[in-house]
Amino acid sequence: xxxxxxxxxxxxxxxxxxxxxxxxxxxxxxxxxxxxxxxxxxxxxxxxxxxxxxxxxxxxxxxxxxxxxxxxxxxxxxxxxxxxxxxxxxxxxxxxxxxxxxxxxxxxxxxxxxxxxxxxxxxxxxxxxxxxxxxxxxxxxxxxxxxxxxxxxxxxxxxxxxxxxxxxxxxxxxxxxxxxxxxxxxxxxxxxxxxxxxxxxxxxxxxxxxxxxxxxxxxxxxxxxxxxxxxxxxxxxxxxxxxxxxxxxxxxxxxxxxxxxxxxxxxxxxxxxxxxxxxxxxxxxxxxxxxxxxxxxxxxxxxxxxxxxxxxxxxxxxxxxxxxx
Numbered sequence: 023x024x025x026x027x028x029x030x031x032x033x034x035x036x037x038x039x040x041x042x043x044x045x046x047x048x049x050x051x052x053x054x055x056x057x058x059x060x061x062x063x064x065x066x067x068x069x070x071x072x073x074x075x076x077x078x079x080x081x082x083x084x085x086x087x088x089x090x091x092x093x094x095x096x097x098x099x100x101x102x103x104x105x106x107x108x109x110x111x112x113x114x115x116x117x118x119x120x121x122x123x124x125x126x127x128x129x130x131x132x133x134x135x136x137x138x139x140x141x142x143x144x145x146x147x148x149x150x151x152x153x154x155x156x157x158x159x160x161x162x163x164x165x166x167x168x169x170x171x172x173x174x175x176x177x178x179x180x181x182x183x184x185x186x187x188x189x190x191x192x193x194x195x196x197x198x199x200x201x202x203x204x205x206x207x208x209x210x211x212x213x214x215x216x217x218x219x220x221x222x223x224x225x226x227x228x229x230x231x232x233x234x235x236x237x238x239x240x241x242x243x244x245x246x247x248x249x250x251x252x253x254x255x256x257x258x259x260x261x262x263x264x265x266x267x268x269x270x271x272x273x274x275x276x277x278x279x280x281x282x283x284x285x286x287x288x289x290x291x292x293x294x295x296x297x298x299x300x301x302x303x304x305x306x307x308x309x310x311x312x313x314x315x316x317x318x319x320x321x322x323x324x325x326x327x328x329x330x331x332x333x334x335x336x337x338x339x340x341x342x343x344x345x346x347x
Contacts, residue, residue, distance in 0.1 A: 074130070074192065079146055082196050087173035088148040090160035090215045096139050099157040105182045105296055112154045119155060119212040122166065123187025126205045126289055127195035128180075137178035144191070151178035151189035152210075160213040163188065165198040165206055172197050173213065183285070183292045204283040273320025274327040275308075276334065276342040280315045287314035298338060301330075317345065 079085060095114070102111045113119070133145045139157050143149070150161065155176045164171040172194050181189045188210055190198070200206035278294060281287040287307045294305055294316065304318045321327035327344055335341035 079193075082146070082193050085146065085148065085193050085197075088160060088175040090173065090213045092215045093158050095159075096157045098140075099138050099179065103179075106292060108182070110153045110179075113156050116156055116159055116212065116214050118214070119161075120210070121187065122207060122209045124185055124205050124285075125163065125165075125188045125190055125195070125198070125200060125208040125210075126181055126186055126285060127190040127192060127200065128289075129192045139177040141177055143178065146193050147191055148172060148174050148194055149178070149191045150174040150176050150194065151180035152176050152187075153179060153182070155212065160215065161188075162211050162213055163190070163194065163198065164209045164211075165200065166209060167206060168199055170198050181289055181292070182296065183288045186285075186289065189289075204286045271320060272347045273322075274324050275317040275319035275321070275345045275347070276327055276331050277345045278305075278316045278318070278334075278340070278342045280313050282313060284309070284314045287316055291316050298334070301334070318342070 095116075100112050100114045102109060104110070128143075128151075129145050132143050134142050137143050137149075137151070150163065152161075155161065157177055157179075159176045160173060161176060162171055162173050174190070174194055178189070181187075186205075188208065190200075192201075195201050198206065198208065279287065279290050281290070284307070291305055291307055294301065298305075301318050306317060308315045308317050318330065319327065321330065324344065324346065331342050331344060
């Protein structure tokens with residue numbers, strides 16, 4: 023994701039946003055968290071290490087929303103860019119924006135890693151990643167299903183899968199009630215510091231059929247040229263790198279993650295593809311036994327697979343699990 027660092031763009035586990043120590047990949051599956059106040063700190067209830075950390079705040083409900091304020095925009099995040107064959111043109115000024123779409127979240131795997139703004143990702147902060155909103159800027163995010171609402175600071179780019187609209191911090195997802203499902207339909211509306219509040223819409227009721235998403239953005243004035251920055255190499259999209267869940271052929275594979283929710287597997291796959299072009303041609307989501315596994319392969323033999331695993335450990339900061347079928 024990230025620098026377009028993203029937490030989801032220029033570093034996977036070693037440069038996105040979320041995880042302190044090098045994890046072993048491929049074991050746990052995401053499920054709904056239990057309890058109230060602070061989610062459980064054991065990793066078994068979440069896929070891989072994207073659940074709460076060992077030192078999670080005791081009461082996530084007490085963490086305050088972001089407070090909108092006027093800030094200079096990050097020039098390096100205003101240039102058009104391409105990810106996975108799709109072009110994005112970021113907004114270059116704070117303008118009215120309101121639309122509905124799918125929200126996902128990212129957790130401790132990216133905790134402390136750089137965001138697109140250069141700031142470290144704080145999974146317990148009230149932040150979000152968006153593909154085109156100015157960085158930094160502020161938004162109100164409302165869960166369409168339950169009416170819960172939070173104010174977040176946008177400081178990262180993403181998500182880049184399908185119809186995903188916004189990536190939330192762990193705490194934001196908890197407060198909105200979408201941790202367990204991994205995703206949910208939300209309404210995102212920009213907040214312009216110092217501007218009079220926009221007339222309130224009727225409260226969001228329980229989920230109803232939604233009209234096609236719309237984006238309201240005022241016309242932008244010409245923007246002064248921005249000094250060139252180093253281009254981020256992006257692997258060309260190929261049919262082999264499809265995110266569709268498929269059954270894997272026999273052979274040796276490297277497993278980077280296992281998920282109980284397909285949307286989470288696809289989101290993680292996209293991040294790997296954007297940061298490890300040497301793997302993107304072999305990465306796929308394989309589905310079997312009700313689990314969606316992000317794997318690279320097949321490799322001709324275990325020796326080749328182990329060599330690739332060592333390279334992943336050196337370049338990505340995480341070592342995948344060798345799986346042979």
